[in-house]
Amino acid sequence: MQSNNLLELAGAISSGAVRVVDLTFTLSPDFPVIVLPPEFGQAAPVRIQEISRYDGRGPAWYWNNVTFGEHTGTHFDAPIHWFTGKNLPNNAVDTMPAKDMIAPACVIDCSAQAAQDPDFLLTVPLVEAWEAKHGRIPERNWVLLRTDWSKKGWRDYANLRDDGAHTPGPNPAVMKWLVEERGVIGFGNETIGTDAGQAGHFEPPYPAHHFLHGAGRYGLQCLCNLDQLPATGAIIVASPLKIQNGSGSPLRVIALVSST
Amino acid sequence: MIEPIKPPRRKNPLLRTRLPASPPRPRSRTSHGFTRAAAEGRFMLQRCKACGAFAYPAREACPSCLSDGLAFVDAPRRGTLLAETTARVPSDVYFRERAPWRIGLVKMDCGPTIVTHLHADCAEGAAVRMSFQLDKSGQAVAFAHPEGETPNMADDKQWREMTADPKFRRVLVTNGRSVIGQEAVAALKAAGAKTVFVGIAEPWRPFAGEQLLRGQDGIEIVTLDAADEKSATDLAADIGGKVDILVNTTEYVRPGGLLDRRGTSIARDEIDQAYLGFINLAQAFGPAMRMRGADGVNNSAAWVNILSVYALASWPGFGTYSASQAACLSLSHCLRAELRPGGVRVMNLFTGPVDTEWFQTVPPPKVAPRAIAQAIVSGLKGGLEEMYVGDVAEEIRQRLAANPKALERELDR
Numbered sequence: 001m002q003s004n005n006l007l008e009l010a011g012a013i014s015s016g017a018v019r020v021v022d023l024t025f026t027l028s029p030d031f032p033v034i035v036l037p038p039e040f041g042q043a044a045p046v047r048i049q050e051i052s053r054y055d056g057r058g059p060a061w062y063w064n065n066v067t068f069g070e071h072t073g074t075h076f077d078a079p080i081h082w083f084t085g086k087n088l089p090n091n092a093v094d095t096m097p098a099k100d101m102i103a104p105a106c107v108i109d110c111s112a113q114a115a116q117d118p119d120f121l122l123t124v125p126l127v128e129a130w131e132a133k134h135g136r137i138p139e140r141n142w143v144l145l146r147t148d149w150s151k152k153g154w155r156d157y158a159n160l161r162d163d164g165a166h167t168p169g170p171n172p173a174v175m176k177w178l179v180e181e182r183g184v185i186g187f188g189n190e191t192i193g194t195d196a197g198q199a200g201h202f203e204p205p206y207p208a209h210h211f212l213h214g215a216g217r218y219g220l221q222c223l224c225n226l227d228q229l230p231a232t233g234a235i236i237v238a239s240p241l242k243i244q245n246g247s248g249s250p251l252r253v254i255a256l257v258s259s260t
Numbered sequence: 261m262i263e264p265i266k267p268p269r270r271k272n273p274l275l276r277t278r279l280p281a282s283p284p285r286p287r288s289r290t291s292h293g294f295t296r297a298a299a300e301g302r303f304m305l306q307r308c309k310a311c312g313a314f315a316y317p318a319r320e321a322c323p324s325c326l327s328d329g330l331a332f333v334d335a336p337r338r339g340t341l342l343a344e345t346t347a348r349v350p351s352d353v354y355f356r357e358r359a360p361w362r363i364g365l366v367k368m369d370c371g372p373t374i375v376t377h378l379h380a381d382c383a384e385g386a387a388v389r390m391s392f393q394l395d396k397s398g399q400a401v402a403f404a405h406p407e408g409e410t411p412n413m414a415d416d417k418q419w420r421e422m423t424a425d426p427k428f429r430r431v432l433v434t435n436g437r438s439v440i441g442q443e444a445v446a447a448l449k450a451a452g453a454k455t456v457f458v459g460i461a462e463p464w465r466p467f468a469g470e471q472l473l474r475g476q477d478g479i480e481i482v483t484l485d486a487a488d489e490k491s492a493t494d495l496a497a498d499i500g501g502k503v504d505i506l507v508n509t510t511e512y513v514r515p516g517g518l519l520d521r522r523g524t525s526i527a528r529d530e531i532d533q534a535y536l537g538f539i540n541l542a543q544a545f546g547p548a549m550r551m552r553g554a555d556g557v558n559n560s561a562a563w564v565n566i567l568s569v570y571a572l573a574s575w576p577g578f579g580t581y582s583a584s585q586a587a588c589l590s591l592s593h594c595l596r597a598e599l600r601p602g603g604v605r606v607m608n609l610f611t612g613p614v615d616t617e618w619f620q621t622v623p624p625p626k627v628a629p630r631a632i633a634q635a636i637v638s639g640l641k642g643g644l645e646e647m648y649v650g651d652v653a654e655e656i657r658q659r660l661a662a663n664p665k666a667l668e669r670e671l672d673r
Contacts, residue, residue, distance in 0.1 A: 030491070041526070
């Protein structure tokens with residue numbers, strides 16, 4: 001690529017010809033986190049503690065101490081997160097190739113189905129139908145599942161019942177197929193987790209985690225504003241914090257979208 | 261005959277809120293034998309080991325036989341009111357603001373004569389029942405009650421200064437997800453609390469009993485994650501000036517000691533929930549409570565902690581939990597000292613294992629959550645500072661007093 005093409009991109013962003021869409025929720029203590037049975041180790045919730053706020057603790061400056069688990073807020077999953085990816089090279093957020101942090105996305109709109117069924121599952125035939133309309137999913141693309149789940153209030157968003165969470169996600173067959181037949185770089189979801197709320201009961205359990213990370217691919221979850229993306233052509237910038245041997249991290253996910 | 265107190269009207273915003281004053285504080289070291297009795301709701305006097313005579317006030321030697329073998333023991337409460345007087349214009353600021361104030365002289369059946377505060381229904385020449393109470397300075401004072409029940413007895417003006425009765429007061433129960441929290445809400449409401457604010461952390465998580473809490477008059481569900489500084493501060497910004505009694509029902513119990521647990525994340529959670537949560541609540545709600553200690557019928561009156569009795573002595577099976585509770589116990593003493601200028605009491609309830617899921621495999625006896633809730637109310641009504649709820653808590657206390665080393669070895673099983 002010629003260097004002047006990059007300058008053109010910068011100019012297009014500046015002029016608005018390329019829109020920058022923020023796909024990130026605000027990292028805050030009240031945003032729902034993954035719920036595991038209490039006897040397991042738990043993700044530390046987001047905590048923001050003031051160090052000073054233009055006061056006696058620091059008269060001219062405001063700053064906070066922040067703590068959170070690697071899997072809180074809008075966050076990134078690296079292959080090392082799951083047992084299937086534990087022995088892969090460069091499988092953590094600090095060692096993954098930087099070039100994987102920028103990639104195009106295919107956005108599959110299933111908001112109508114998810115509105116009808118909180119346990120809606122993406123399947124191979126649904127993706128094939130999408131491909132018939134928008135073309136084959138190219139290799140090293142993100143597949144983002146749009147469900148408009150991010151527009152719900154927090155309780156409906158987490159949607160916890162006495163038999164677990166009920167939120168949409170991919171079924172096992174489509175995850176295996178996307179990874180093996182389409183070579184996706186990763187899968188993104190609007191819900192808490194790349195997998196469906198009931199995915200612990202699937203075969204294999206948590207298929208998105210299982211197949212993505214087993215093949216060295218990535219996950220994005222708690223995304224929002226997917227309704228502002230075209231079905232194809234958006235470029236996703238997703239660079240997690242460089243945490244030593246980190247399994248993931250909260251991050252700012254942005255999409256570049258051509259306005260024309 | 262006591263006139264029942266009336267529900268307080270809304271405050272006149274043109275009037276300055278009266279600041280709390282404190283009754284006289286100095287006491288001799290020996291006199292704190294009464295402080296201990298008052299804190300626990302016991303009536304104790306010094307008794308001579310040599311001649312058996314009871315003594316009052318606190319002395320270094322027996323007034324009958326001059327023996328120095330005086331020990332505080334539980335004493336019979338009955339006496340006769342010899343004389344009474346009413347102070348109309350006392351020189352002390354605290355009593356001047358509350359005048360007229362009645363005091364009397366009670367001849368105890370067991371011997372000594374005691375100068376005492378009087379319940380309004382105590383009549384000269386009649387029998388009275390004595391107690392020691394903690395006044396707004398946190399110091400022990402004698403208080404004479406009529407021998408039997410009288411109408412609206414708890415509404416007596418002088419008695420209400422000695423207690424933190426929930427009647428007409430507004431209470432914050434900090435964690436309404438737990439069974440203890442929900443039982444506390446019900447008990448406080450039944451005790452006449454005007455409003456019970458019920459803190460719910462992470463409201464997106466459903467919880468058992470939610471339907472029961474919602475839609476009840478006088479119960480307001482509020483978002484509160486005590487372990488989150490901002491959440492506590494935000495809630496205090498809304499209701500900090502309306503919390504007369506705060507009941508800290510934080511509950512975070514995880515079994516396990518040191519060596520068989522990996523890492524610090526559970527210990528961190530324990531500290532986060534119990535200890536830092538306590539600090540967040542204190543910093544958010546404490547200053548306003550301390551300032552509102554004399555704010556009319558529904559002045560701020562008390563802060564209640566529910567602590568494990570293993571705060572006093574580690575139970576290795578729940579070792580890091582015990583440590584988190586010990587930290588909270590230490591913090592409660594700091595809070596008590598800092599709330600003292602406002603006349604706000606800090607009451608600690610010590611419990612053994614509670615009948616909840618985290619003590620599921622622990623054999624009985626276990627404390628029923630309802631018993632804790634009832635103890636909260638009776639402790640507030642009696643103006644207590646320390647309560648031991650259930651057999652285990654009481655036994656640990658006694659064994660600790662008898663021989664701490666023996667208790668340490670016995671808990672190591």
